Amino acid sequence: MNIVFSTTRQWNPGDEFILMGCINLLQQYLGEFNPIIYNRNPQTRRARKYDIIKAIDKAAGKDLVEKFLDNSVKERPPMDYADMVVFAGSPEWRGRRMVKLYSSILEYDLPTIFLGLGTSGKFSFNDEHFTKEEQEVFKRASLITTRDTDTHDGLQPLETHQLPCPALLSSKSGRLVDKVKRIGLMYGTNDAVASNNVSSDTYQYMMNIYKKLLDDYGDEYEIEFVSHYIDELSHFRKDFGDQTVRYSYDAKDYLDIYNRYDLVIGYRVHGIGISASMGIPGIMLAHDRRAATVKGFLADMIAIDDPYEQVKETIDASIGNIVSRSRALAEHKEATQERYLTLLDRHLRIG
Structure with a gap:
């Protein structure tokens, strides 16, 4: 399988800790797969309301000015290779930087899960805070988990599950601390x-x-x-x-x-x-x-x-x-992983 993860690379290590937890979880559930990233790094994927460079490229139908060379999902080529999309936490899971991903999910009817969504403020699931495409993707999503109450409440009336952030699963091993040195x-x-x-x-x-x-x-x-x-x-x-x-x-x-x-x-x-x-x-x-x-x-x-x-x-x-x-x-980590695996088993449908 080719699984596309929404994350950032070389921007905020915390985003990559969440990604590590999501990958560990899905490897536990699915076995081996090819991880692909949709890189939201603001240097890689800009979010300007008016972007002259992109406008020139769009009018020309090809990249005349801006060359997207990052080893991640690109703006112009189709996402026809994807089998599944995972939003790996982080507060930025909608907005201008995400347009390509949402449109591709709908175009190819890709199974989608949202894991550990968080937010930095209150919002509502309506036209004011979500585009039509974003709302449609959320309605079709196989599973939505949130890591805080604001996000859980904001996404109502969708079915969401509040669990600890997947960063809790970022390490495959652990140890018992018996003394502080x-x-x-x-x-x-x-x-x-x-x-x-x-x-x-x-x-x-x-x-x-x-x-x-x-x-x-x-x-x-x-x-x-x-x-x-x-x-x-x-x-x-x-x-x-x-x-x-x-x-x-x-x-x-x-x-x-x-x-x-x-x-x-x-x-x-x-x-x-x-x-x-x-x-x-x-x-x-x-x-x-x-x-x-x-x-x-x-x-x-x-x-x-x-x-x-x-x-x-x-x-x-x-x-x-x-x-x-x-x-x-x-004990908490083990219980959290079991809760995630149970939800995946109950909700995720692939193929």
Whole structure:
């Protein structure tokens, strides 16, 4: 089978963590298949309302100006090779960047499933928020799962199922954390590009908290930082030049990076998720409404305005209960996978 996954590549590693979980799940259910991506990376697939370059190409009937060379689903060639489409989570699962995918699903009547849809705001399933093509694809979908209440409610009256984000399934293996020896802190900055940055208030809060954590816990535990996006590396040297930061261009390397730690703390929802998949408990610095996703990873949450004393209490409690929390994650992951497999068996019809 040729399965097309809607995701991003070389943009936000979190999207690729979700993709890894979706692929693991479908391999468990279907066996071997060819994974193909519909790359929503904004550099690859632009979403301008008025795009002069695309207008010229469309009028000419061929690519005169813009050459789509990415190794993913292209704009002009037909998707006649596809056997199935999977929307692999992420808040961007409709809109201008998605037109080609929705139209191809309808043109070739492709079986479609939506796994772990999330959102950054409230919406309704109507003409105001969805095109006619998008609505038709959703109505035909074999299965729709959501990872938060806003998305579940917004898609009514469609049949949806609220489950933890598939990033919980991103690792094929896990371990029981029996003691905290090493802690991973997720680093971010307000100066990275949009969608990979944080607000100035969040950045200042993290800097304040992290510096205190280094003072209070640095002698007892080995503490390292994790960065997901290249823009953060230069700023990290200015903020914590004497500390270690782990980074990779390849999202799959984060399985090894996060597996170094026994507890992770930070603002990246899916950094918490990929860690949880390996049995490593997390504490989320909740800086926007998407943070609710980490409830599906059994993570603690700290609000950006929480005082340091409260943060420290949360960390101390996590360290003190690390074995039971890690064991609970393993059980939760197994139960979540079974729920997904049951839904696939009940709803997915191929061929």
